[in-house]
Amino acid sequence: MLYHPFINFMVEQGVPLQTIALLLMLPVVATMVAFFRQVIGIKAFGIYTPSIITFALIAFDPNGLKYGIAIFISVILVGMISRYILKRFRILYLPRVAMTLSIVSLSILSILVFGGIQHRTGLASVDIFPLLIMITIAEKFVATQIEKGNRMAFILAVETLGISLVGYFLIRWDGLILFVLRFPWVVLLTFVINFSLGKWTGLRIAEYIRFRKIFKYIQ
């Protein structure tokens, strides 16, 4: 018996196995993001962005990593450049984000075309939905730039990519997927984990580093 009977039952009802696997992995990925924030101290753009980027990377497969990372970096770079261009015009927030999104999507389009010219058909034929998800990250990025400044937005973008990559490898780990499909109830364990994360008041690892200079002065 490969899968849990309940999984088999769902498959028999016509739910694709892929869908079941990804939906069961979502709590795992979300818990991982929470762990990164509360215990390690890596912030990223909230919980939605790193989780959705994780699944976008999966959707880009078979060349998920290569193209996914390339497109993510392009979106962030173009987002940063657009801010510099649009800053001087002093335009209101939503029109500015709309223009940023337009610039980003046109740039991505030209990257795809350029890829086609270079006979990188894999790049040109990537799925549109993960692509759109990647592009809309630009809004999150612009909002963070305004709230916390360029430097912080860039750091958070890198952290987001980092967490998403860990998430990607987690989902790509066949052993884990098989384990979850065989014992789907383990997903409920994420509630226990999140409950304790939510009550955890200790210092984050990043804070140990941030405050390391104080330790000398405390008796």
Add this chain to the structure above:
Amino acid sequence: MLDFIRKSHGLLGMNARNLEYIRPLNRKKNRELADNKLLCKRTLKKAGLGVPKLIACIRTHDELESFDWTTLPGSFALKPNRGFGGEGILVVYARKKGRPDTWIKADGSTIAIDDIKTHIRNILDGSFSLANIPDIAFFEERLTLLKTFKPYAYKGIPDIRVIVFNRVPVMAMLRLPTQASSGKANLQQGAIGVGIDMATGTTTTAILGKGHIIEYIPGTRLALSGIKIPYWKEVLKMSVVAQEVSGLGFLGADIAIDRERGPVILELNARPGLSIQLANLSGLKDRLKRVSGLKIKTTERGIRVGQNLFGGEIEEAVEELSGKRVIGSVEKVKLIGKDGKEIEVEAKIDTGADSTSIDTELARELGFGSAVEGFKSVIAPEDISPERESEIKKTLFEKHKDSIPDLAGISVVFSSHGASIRPVIKIPFIMDETEVLASCNITDRSSLNYPIIIGRKNLGRFLVDVTK
């Protein structure tokens, strides 16, 4: 490693700050006060606290179009009501000569009404507010830089962040704007944070930006420690009162000091940052724990608790280095009388006086009444002069030492009223846990503020801090 973890217990991290302090102590209703600057200003003003004066308020695009620009003064600060991190603030210093519609900014560049209008439109549309909700723009008076801070601050106005918990000011730091922070007193943007000794309001250690420990203002030899914050008591009082009226159980009050108006509250913060621990090189959690559960009945009591618990680091350091006790200009002393009787009085520490002088009445109480009475019969020679001082002392002492009990010497005092002689007796006293055997001359001090002054001869084991 274990030691490392034990030490970390005193530090306040994000998780503990949010879960144990902000969540239970800063309710949504009260947080609104911290996020809404106009409301905050009104509430604090009603409570009698100083705030920057409001000049005008623009709520809608219509109000902007009909705004009478001639009502604006030469200098002002334009702010978004729900701005954060100092974003969207525009400060002008003066009107350009002969141009009623143009102002001069901090960097010397000019800004015309049209540019200001665009800026206000941005504010109204929520460009600087959290989640971009439509906002209100307001003009308020521009604060002027205090002379004390002038050498330390780059362009902007420094402010003092005080963390208040359970009516006790627990930690504070002075934030100095730098070139890197473009004149903003914001550590995230590269300002300098300087820790403050809660008891005295004197600065201690400092960090640049998010955690680089520094001793001097970068590029200068201006030391960051030892800056005495003016109006310190007032600053502490305002922050505690601000906590009382705001209902924020865990508050970060930002207070600036204006050259003319003294301390004013800039804003209240319901989610104060944690860098203050680095500036003070001290853990906040440890301090919060020591204060939590205390029943603080009055504002004054809260301030005193904060000063007593979280101050004195500087003094301790000085005492350790010099081996001497640091005392103030008025100190409590315990005098030990003849039959072991102890009397505690306030003494004036007088580094201008040579020797210690004690009131007749006090000497009597200490059991030296017979010495005082006996000395009444001593007749002072007519011709007292500085040249004959030692001779007079010697002859008078030889003559009376057997007849007057406890007499340890004669003192000759020259003052503007002429010369006089006084009896000297030896009295041990305890000041700041240090015992000194003092030769005190006895005189009538009943019309003076303190029954005893302690002079240089008995201050060898102390350092005097006149601000204490």
